[in-house]
Amino acid sequence: MTNLTQSNEQLTMFNTCEFPSYEEIKEAYTKGFERDVVNLRQELKNEIPNTTYLTHAIHNVYPAKFIPQVPRFVIKKFNLKEKIILDPFAGSGTTAVESILTENSNISNDINPITRFLIDIKTLTLNPRDYFIYKNQLNHYIETIFKTNSKFIPKWENIDYWYPENILFTLTKIWAGIYNIDENESHIKNILKASALYLSRKYSYGEDESPKLFKSKEKIIKIKELINKFNEMGEDLMKYELLKKANQYLECIIQFNLSTKREFKKIDSLDNNKQQFLMVFNNSIEKLEQNLPEEMIDCIITSPPYIYAQEYFRSTKIDMFWLDMINDESIRCLTKKEIGQKIKPFCDFSDELLRIESYRSTFETIKNLSLNFKTKENIFRFRSYFNDMLYFVKLSNRLLKKKGILAIFIGEPKVFGYPVKVKDIISEMEIQNNFRIKYTFFDIIKSRHLSKNRLNDNPEGIEGEWLIIGEKL
Numbered sequence: 145m146t147n148l149t150q151s152n153e154q155l156t157m158f159n160t161c162e163f164p165s166y167e168e169i170k171e172a173y174t175k176g177f178e179r180d181v182v183n184l185r186q187e188l189k190n191e192i193p194n195t196t197y198l199t200h201a202i203h204n205v206y207p208a209k210f211i212p213q214v215p216r217f218v219i220k221k222f223n224l225k226e227k228i229i230l231d232p233f234a235g236s237g238t239t240a241v242e243s244i245l246t247e248n249s250n251i252s253n254d255i256n257p258i259t260r261f262l263i264d265i266k267t268l269t270l271n272p273r274d275y276f277i278y279k280n281q282l283n284h285y286i287e288t289i290f291k292t293n294s295k296f297i298p299k300w301e302n303i304d305y306w307y308p309e310n311i312l313f314t315l316t317k318i319w320a321g322i323y324n325i326d327e328n329e330s331h332i333k334n335i336l337k338a339s340a341l342y343l344s345r346k347y348s349y350g351e352d353e354s355p356k357l358f359k360s361k362e363k364i365i366k367i368k369e370l371i372n373k374f375n376e377m378g379e380d381l382m383k384y385e386l387l388k389k390a391n392q393y394l395e396c397i398i399q400f401n402l403s404t405k406r407e408f409k410k411i412d413s414l415d416n417n418k419q420q421f422l423m424v425f426n427n428s429i430e431k432l433e434q435n436l437p438e439e440m441i442d443c444i445i446t447s448p449p450y451i452y453a454q455e456y457f458r459s460t461k462i463d464m465f466w467l468d469m470i471n472d473e474s475i476r477c478l479t480k481k482e483i484g485q486k487i488k489p490f491c492d493f494s495d496e497l498l499r500i501e502s503y504r505s506t507f508e509t510i511k512n513l514s515l516n517f518k519t520k521e522n523i524f525r526f527r528s529y530f531n532d533m534l535y536f537v538k539l540s541n542r543l544l545k546k547k548g549i550l551a552i553f554i555g556e557p558k559v560f561g562y563p564v565k566v567k568d569i570i571s572e573m574e575i576q577n578n579f580r581i582k583y584t585f586f587d588i589i590k591s592r593h594l595s596k597n598r599l600n601d602n603p604e605g606i607e608g609e610w611l612i613i614g615e616k617l
């Protein structure tokens with residue numbers, strides 16, 4: 145509570161027409177918050193050696209993923225063990241991996257179909273004693289894949305735009321070979337799929353340094369060099385890379401298995417389950433209400449999408465096409481439900497939102513600023529975003545047990561150059577919906593990369609991110 149009051153005082157100056165400088169913003173955010181400023185990496189250096197340890201290294205390109213230190217910090221702070229942890233915006237499954245490693249059960253949900261695949265591979269159960277058997281299997285299947293004569297062509301209309309011809313030919317062959325592997329060998333099949341995703345990104349014209357899928361000049365140059373190498377070495381080049389990646393992923397998975405202390409079960413239904421479990425839903429969050437009973441969750445740890453975020457589907461598109469999860473039409477449908485992009489909220493809480501002081505003042509400012517941009521859509525998106533955030537807070541209240549913890553990790557991107565006080569708005573939403581704010585931490589180290597967009601040309605200008613920890617009353 146104190147923090148919320150302090151922050152409102154500190155930040156009232158942003159309500160004036162004059163925009164503060166970057167330094168002023170930084171000072172206002174950190175002044176009065178000293179005791180709550182954390183460096184999560186530093187804080188957990190003894191437990192988590194780096195952000196890509198164990199299976200967090202697999203497919204480390206998911207947009208706006210948070211570092212494993214975020215869920216681990218919350219788990220440690222509240223000594224969570226043998227509890228049920230939910231991440232409703234699970235993305236690449238960072239919370240799922242940390243929950244399992246700390247002997248907690250996990251329920252993950254994300255609208256993006258790739259989440260299920262990623263969580264599955266990052267928590268694959270393999271017997272460390274059979275390491276050499278798996279290694280040999282990988283070798284064997286990679287040899288077989290390159291002998292295949294079939295082709296797998298993703299349902300992607302302009303796929304030719306993204307690949308040089310001979311590379312595309314080899315990739316379609318690799319993927320066909322992987323799809324031909326028997327389901328009984330699904331562990332090997334999935335490791336190979338994850339490794340082939342790496343190749344499919346590396347050898348595409350899509351910029352792999354950025355979460356967004358676009359053709360960059362630098363990447364075109366890189367691909368030219370790769371084609372020269374490919375012309376010299378032929379398919380052996382890609383065979384070698386596939387094998388190298390697959391072995392690296394196998395080692396991460398074995399290390400993960402060595403680090404889990406208890407056996408856990410992957411389940412599809414919640415009936416009478418007493419053992420440590422892991423469950424994944426692939427839905428928009430409003431479906432969680434039907435899928436989960438009230439008051440079953442001990443702790444929610446999540447990072448919701450950013451306002452105007454437009455990265456999640458666009459940037460995982462390339463992977464989902466190869467994984468045969470989508471086509472051009474289904475991606476359009478999914479995007480319409482993506483929070484941050486939607487212009488129609490799940491539920492209309494307009495009246496309630498206007499009772500949230502920090503929302504009301506910000507909304508007025510954004511509305512005025514949007515006049516310069518002459519587009520109504522942006523303000524609809526803004527309103528829809530906070531309606532959806534309020535929906536999410538209410539949903540959390542319903543799903544959490546009494547005294548359950550709601551930990552939200554969120555940044556404050558600028559909209560029309562204006563730093564939106566997302567942390568204050570969400571904190572107020574929680575207070576009005578049966579939560580008390582226990583802590584608000586400000587992690588000064590940037591944990592993730594966001595891409596530029598029309599309204600926010602300097603997302604990297606974000607100084608850090610907030611971890612808001614509420615407790616259900």
Ligand SMILES: C[S@@+](CC[C@H](N)C(=O)[O-])C[C@H]1O[C@@H](n2cnc3c(N)ncnc32)[C@H](O)[C@@H]1O
Pocket residue numbers: 206207208209210211232233234235236237238239253254255256427428429430446447448449450456457481482483
């Ligand atoms: C900031 S990312 C979460 C990243 C995650 N913490 C990680 O470490 O990978 C936000 C996620 O919200 C998901 N999302 C967007 N709209 C959604 C919706 N309507 N329902 C469920 N998930 C949604 C996106 O697909 C994205 O994965």
